[in-house]
Amino acid sequence: MEVWSTVVSLNTVVTAAGLSIVGETARPGRDVTGIYLVDRADIEAPITSAPGPLRDRLLVLPPALTAPIAATSQEFIASLVASATRQRAAGIVLGGEAESWFIELCSRHGLPLLTQQLDPSAGAKGRGPTLDSLRALVATELRRQFTTSSLAPAADGVDHLARLLRLLDEGARSVGAELHLDIPGALVNPFVTLSPAFRSAALDCPVMAVKDLPYEGRVARVDVGRPGCSLLFTRSVPTAWPHRPVAAVVAACRELVAEAAVSRGTRSMMEHTFMRELITGDSSAVGPWAETLGLPPGCRVTALVINVEDVDSAGCTAVESAVHDAALASLKPAVAATREGRVLALIPRTGSVRDAVLDSALDSLGVRLAPILARPVAIGTSSCVLTAPDDLVHALVSAGQMLDRELYRAETETARTSDTRGLPARMKVPLVAGLLSEEASSTLSDVVLAPLLRNDGRSGSSYVETLRTYLLLDCRMAETAEVLGVHTNTLRYRLQRIEALTGRDLHVTADRVDFYLALTLRDIPHQGSAGVGGNSAMMR
Structure with missing residues (x-):
């Protein structure tokens, strides 16, 4: 599962976390955009279903999973390394010693393998490179980048930006969790970005007051006094919330939000x-x-x-x-x-x-x-x-x-989407159509459309539909071709065939009127003057 993402140099991760590169040397300047924590759900999934996306991610194999994976699931490891290579992952982080076959496998795929020695006194429960430790490392690096780069030029409200930066930084340290200010237009934390799945789950949590904060958990959303605004606390493992530090951070955030609103x-x-x-x-x-x-x-x-x-x-x-x-x-x-x-x-x-x-x-x-x-x-x-x-x-x-x-x-x-053909279900009915008798309407339809209907039925062409679309779009070639899904040259050929079959010219207004009336009367049953006039008014 991917829990968070950001951008930091791979060499920075290696140096600051005390990792050793085994086999393929990490390329200088390579960026890490996130960490993918391999858990039991990945192991139990079919081998063909690769975790992802893995591009520029570090895959972390926690020590609790490393031993059983190495002993019993070499097939899973081989699939994991192949997927990581194919998706251009940044590398694999492994707690403890890597077995020779694992080193050879990563080296063969050109995938950096990073290891960290476990504390011998910790025994089998040694933590190794945990998700929290790596996340804290990257957050620290980003805080340094944001602090050393200048904020906005002097302007009203810029002091609030600097104060927010300090609040998110110092608050994360005191509470032991990442802080995000959830406001109507954004989820604010420039240091760490939650993965889409974890972010969605976190934002589904109800907003509560500090006094209603549960004893422990991974996620908490606390009201900060502005409509649609809350402070989101997140961490990878459920542990007890330090209520006093949380209350202090929320109080500082309330004050900052109120002052920023006035500014x-x-x-x-x-x-x-x-x-x-x-x-x-x-x-x-x-x-x-x-x-x-x-x-x-x-x-x-x-x-x-x-x-x-x-x-x-x-x-x-x-x-x-x-x-x-x-x-x-x-x-x-x-x-x-x-x-x-x-x-x-x-x-x-x-x-x-x-x-x-x-x-x-x-x-x-x-x-x-x-x-x-x-x-x-x-x-x-x-x-x-x-x-x-x-x-x-x-x-x-x-x-x-x-x-x-x-x-x-x-x-x-x-x-x-107004109908299956992408155009209104019926053409607008001209008022003059109501003046035509049923016999005149039938004659007009037979004379004008009969050649096209016969050709469509015999050869499978779509000249009637092409003509209808062309007239509905006010004879605009490009738009008609787009709606029909054909090239403009194809449309031009169809229109020439329509003129040849009917003996009429689509550039002549009188012939266009005949075509339009014939298609209109074909779309609706003839109801006499009152019926067509009412229909016309409705459709307009």
């Missing part, structure tokens, strides 16, 4: 004014203002445009707040404001490990916004290097265009 409200007015001047005013005059808000010259900026059409002001404010939450995941501020049914946002990037944290938060932003807006959320993104304020405008325009494409794809998909 965010004050900053919001500045952001709205900045965005208005950037879009509608003299953008060259907002350069110094951008730096004050955390967008310094030369930085790379991600632009977001989120569709909030028909959303009330409270919903728009909630979306803006969620964008700030997503930026907070990488300890960066955001600039967000609502204009004309869209939330516009700018988030600075650092070019460091924090960018991966930000990307992860942005990837899940749409999922987190869906419950807030009670509908699927469309987001357009773009980026730029800030050399002049106009760069921000261009990035927002590009993000808006990406959003328009996303909305168009969604509308097209909705149209395609």
